[in-house]
Amino acid sequence: MIEKKKEQVMLEKIIAYIEKYSLIERGDGIVVGVSGGADSVCLLLILVELRKRFLLDLVVVHVHHGIRGKEADEDEEFVRNLASQLEIPFVVERRDVPAFARECGLSEEEAGRAVRYEIFEQVRKCYGFTKVAVAHNKNDCAETVLFHLFRGSGLTGISGISASREKVIRPLLCCSRDEIERFLAERGQLFRTDRTNFLEEYSRNKIRLRVLPYVAKEINDRAVEHIVGTAGMVSEAQEFIEKNVQIMYDKVVSMRNGIYFINADEFRAVDRIIQRGILYQVIVRLAKGKKDIEQKHVELVMELMNRSVGKEVMLPYDIVAVRSYDGIQVCKRECLVRSKQKKKWEFVEVKPGNTYLLEEIGYQISLELVKNEQGAMQIPKNDCTKWFDYDRINNVILVRSRQSGDYLEINDKRGRKKLKDYFIDKKIPRDVRDEIPLLTDGNHVMWIFGDRISERYKVSEMTKNILMVNIMEVKKNGR
Amino acid sequence: MIEKKKEQVMLEKIIAYIEKYSLIERGDGIVVGVSGGADSVCLLLILVELRKRFLLDLVVVHVHHGIRGKEADEDEEFVRNLASQLEIPFVVERRDVPAFARECGLSEEEAGRAVRYEIFEQVRKCYGFTKVAVAHNKNDCAETVLFHLFRGSGLTGISGISASREKVIRPLLCCSRDEIERFLAERGQLFRTDRTNFLEEYSRNKIRLRVLPYVAKEINDRAVEHIVGTAGMVSEAQEFIEKNVQIMYDKVVSMRNGIYFINADEFRAVDRIIQRGILYQVIVRLAKGKKDIEQKHVELVMELMNRSVGKEVMLPYDIVAVRSYDGIQVCKRECLVRSKQKKKWEFVEVKPGNTYLLEEIGYQISLELVKNEQGAMQIPKNDCTKWFDYDRINNVILVRSRQSGDYLEINDKRGRKKLKDYFIDKKIPRDVRDEIPLLTDGNHVMWIFGDRISERYKVSEMTKNILMVNIMEVKKNGR
Incomplete structure (x- = not known):
């Protein structure tokens, strides 16, 4: 009875965690990644327990890495049998991870991870499922934090493993490795042991096998718990900062x-x-x-x-x-x-009914004149095509760079704004102001390419003739 | 020559660090805490080097902890001699740290730290100096981060040691313990070794002697550097969040x-x-x-x-x-x-020329009537005394809690605002609204105690008679 109760406590903890982070919804179809190790076997058993409660569809996916020969084959067989006992569909995928690692210049560890997530996602799509469950636990999270802390990967590195990310969920992240192994022992459930987890040549293994056990024994027995807790705070801090960066980005940065x-x-x-x-x-x-x-x-x-x-x-x-x-x-x-290399370029006169290739500034421009037939046409809302009230144009139309005295109207009160002030307000850096092509009517700027047109020329109900101008970016000449 | 150059590199690094964090200004008087260990001896030599550059006044302070008997006496002697060689005033203070630790329920380590900073500060004041320099280095910072990470003390704990805090500066925080020892070796400068630093009974010593050397050797040889770097980022993140907490605090929290x-x-x-x-x-x-x-x-x-x-x-x-x-x-x-226990309390009529002790609501109130003599009096700006235009009061003046129909004027356009809406706007929680005493003229609220008065009664040039009302908080009756 006591055994039963412990198991129940863990299950309830996991359910609370699932609900806190909305990891699972009723009716989810879940791809369960199962290597055969303690963590993933536990994950599978837990999800089977929750099947009724959440009306889950499950499929077990095992990835054979093409490393560790016979042992790997035995792992596959073990997971196949477990899935069959539990009456859950089983999918196995084989990949030559060492070859893939060589190709991409990754460590086998990194390559294996990339391959696994890719396969899980493929199976998810193929089954039309909603989630991929993987078996990370608290200890994994603490190890990751220390790993990154020692290697220096900033705040993101020490913010730990997240409960979910896109379609991937990690329901066991609230449990320690000890809890998981106790759970399996109580059930009498066997699992496979990956010997490479005990090879001290990997930094991560050193942290798992040497650093954390020493710290738990000699410094603080709840160290894993504490590291995970702090990582959670870092993660929240990081998110908050990220949000503020996004808010300020547009104020500070412009691109052209x-x-x-x-x-x-x-x-x-x-x-x-x-x-x-x-x-x-x-x-x-x-x-x-x-x-x-x-x-x-x-x-x-x-x-x-x-x-x-x-x-x-x-x-x-x-x-x-x-x-x-x-x-x-x-x-x-x-x-x-x-x-x-830029220099001020010469002006070009453009006339309706023609198309001009202005290689020097990297644009092709077409002008067309049409009658305004009420309601028949919608003014297009894009940066490449603009319409102008043709009868308001007083001079020949030029494409040119800015000149002193240039202005435009930016509201319907006919107030003129100096082009220079407009550029300053828009925070266009000085160096690029000369490079921006303008469509002009004398000193009146009809259109700043890639930006606004002057209010003066806006098409209204009164407009008789519409000048339709379209620009298209082309490769710049000789640059 | 090569020796000389390395030393120079370290000195320049420290100067850059001092300038980056504005640790020292020209003409500073600096108390240098010197235990006799490598770090503090190095700190002293460095500050002597910088004496001319920054026109510094220095004094060496050594604290004798009353622990480690003869060794401690020898430490004192060592520092005294060093100071005398360098021709810097020397102050020694003895404290019974074990007794102090027992008294305050602190560990000897914590007690020693508290005692040292207290003494440094005393000497600083006594000499009229501006700064206290202590000798923390990068390794100390990394150790502190891990110590807190393992014990779970949140973001502040893992933000490391700061370059300065109030009067205390840490110019060696940009150097590793190795650099410091190399510096001393190159100079042929001796230093004392505190044997308790090698006792593995302290958690900090375990981190210094076991964890960090293992990590540097087996995982990443620049681990200390990386931990310190990440701590700096956490510290900045923490500061940013703290700032935002202060900004939002007043919006979210009210106190009464x-x-x-x-x-x-x-x-x-x-x-x-x-x-x-x-x-x-x-x-x-x-x-x-x-x-x-x-x-x-x-x-x-x-x-x-x-x-x-x-x-x-x-x-x-x-x-x-x-x-x-x-x-x-x-x-x-x-x-x-x-x-x-609160309940609605009865109203009390109050009249000019009198003082009332309203024990039930915890106030004493005094009212006085005076002629308005132009410019002779300044309207006091505090929460306890308010002035009212007496001739605008139509009814007997009551101190009471709110009633339905209460209102006040909150601008000079004579617009009435319901007291209820005012409370809602000010986010006064419902539960406390009944408890707030009001000075009233019929349903017109003249004054919400601790808050504003109605515009209606404001004293102006036209005011003939001023009602001066003063309130004073007193102990509530029987509560």
């Missing part, structure tokens, strides 16, 4: 032609930790991923803010950050070269 | 008569991590300190938010949190008892 511009004034107004988060985002966007992007790269750009105009730092993936007059520009080196 | 009220709607609108910070603040304010206040107490109150009205949880120091209709009340148990 592949060049990210960080406005110095706006940047200084935010907290340092948010500054770092914003710079990290910019670099990651340019690098198209987090790989190889480290805190030290962020620091380099941070320091650049206090240096003089023209100073630059090199980052991975040929990314370069340059201190400009009013902030920092970050881009791929090729973009920088292009922008350094 | 020793009862903190947490408004449920406002509370739900903030992030969980900020919610926790706010609750922690409330509990710490009531507990008058952080001692014994743990994350689990915060969790108890968090959970209370989802429970039904009337549920309560007990916290340390006789603090109790109760779920009320519109939020949570947190207070000392005695306040709760008092507030449960």
Whole structure:
């Protein structure tokens, strides 16, 4: 009876955890990843217990890594038999993980993980299921935290393992390895032991086999619990900071032609930790991923803010950050070269009924004149096509870069705004202002490409003739 | 020559660190705590090097702990001689740390630390100096992080040691223990070794002697560096969160008569991590300190938010949190008892020229009538004394609790606001609204005690007679 009760306590703890993080809903179909080890066998038994309560559909998936020969075959056989006893469909997938690891330049450990999650997801889709359950426990979480703490991977690294991520759920994350093994012992349930877990050549194994047992015995017997608790707080802190970074990002950063511009004034107004988060985002966007992007790269750009105009730092993936007059520009080196070669280009006159290829500025422009037939046409809402009231145009139409005296109307009260002030308000960095093509009627800017048109030319019910202008980006000439 | 260069590198690193965190300014007077161990001897030599650069005044302070008999005497002698060689004033203070530890219920380690900082501060004041320098290094920081991580002391615990705190500065925090010992070896400078640092009975020593060396050797040789780096990020994250907690605190929490009220709607609108910070603040304010206040107490109150009205949880120091209709009340148990006993009390008529002791509501009130002599008097700006335009009062003046139909004027446009709506806007919890004493003229509320007066009665240039009313809190009758 006492045995029964302990098992019940663990089950209730897991149910509470599932509910706290909404891991499972009634009617879920769950792919259960089962290696045959204690954790995943326990996970399977628990989900079988919960089957009725949550009306679950289950399928067991076992991945054969093509490592550890006969032992691995025996693992497969063990899981197949267990699934059959429990009357749950069984899927096995074989992969040559060592070969995959070599191909991708990953460790076998990393490659195995990538392969497993990929297979689980394939089976999930194939069965039309909703979730993938994996068997991480508290000890795994504590090990991960220490592993990252010792290797230096910042806040994200020490925020532990999360209860769920996309379709993947981890219902055993509230249990310790001891609890899991006691549960299996009480049930008399056998499990397989992966000998590689005991090889001390892996850092993770060293933490599991040496560091944590020593700490639990000699320093604090609830160390795992405490590490997991602190990781949870770090995770929440991290989420909060991330949210604030997203909020501030748009205020601080603007992007044009592949060049990210960080406005110095706006940047200084935010907290340092948010500054770092914003710079990290910019670099990651340019690098198209987090790989190889480290805190030290962020620091380099941070320091650049206090240096003089023209100073630059090199980052991975040929990314370069340059201190400009009013902030920092970050881009791929090729973009920088292009922008350094820029010069003021000549104007081009454009007329309705024609298409012009303006290679120098990288645009093709077409102009067409049509009668305004009430309600027959919808003004398109996109950045490439704009309509203008043709009869309000007083001069020849030019495509050109800015000139002094340029202005536009930005509200229907006919108030003029200097183009220069408009650029300043929009935080367009000085260096790129000359590069922005304009459609103009004398000094009146009809359209700032990629931005707004002047209110003056907006099509209304009174408009008789509509000038439809379409632009298309093309490869720049010789750049 | 190579020796000389390494030493120079370390010195430059320390100078950069001092400048980054503004640890030292020109002309500082610095108390240097020197135990005689490698770290503090190095600190002293470094500060001597920097003496000219920063125009420093130095004094060496050694604390004799009354532990370790002869060895401790030799330590004292060693530091005295070193100070004399360097021609720096030397102060020694003896304390019976074991006795102090027993008295305060602290470990000898904790007691020693408290005693040292106290003595350093005393000497600082006595010399009229500006700073106290202590010799923590990177390893100390990493050890502290692991110590707290294993014991579970949340984000603050793993944010490491800070470069400065009030008057205390830590210029060696950018150096590792190895660097420090190499520096001394190159100089041929001797130092004392505290044998208790090698006793494995202390958790900290276990981390220093066992855990970190194992990790550096087997997992990552720059582990100390990485732990310190991550701690710095946690510290910044913690600061950012703390700042946001302070910003939200006043929106979410109001306090009246020793009862903190947490408004449920406002509370739900903030992030969980900020919610926790706010609750922690409330509990710490009531507990008058952080001692014994743990994350689990915060969790108890968090959970209370989802429970039904009337549920309560007990916290340390006789603090109790109760779920009320519109939020949570947190207070000392005695306040709760008092507030449960409350009943609507009778009105009292008050007249100018008199003082009334209203024991039932815990106030003494005095009223005085004076002529308004232009410019002769300044309207006092405090919560205890208010002035009213006497000639605008139409009825007898009562002190009473609220009644239906009560209103006040909250702007000079003579718009009336229902008292009920005013209370709702100010987020005064329902339960306490009946308890707030009002000074009234019919249904017109002249003054909400502890809050505002009605615009209607404000003294202006036109006022002929001023009613000056003063209230003073007194002990409540029989409560």
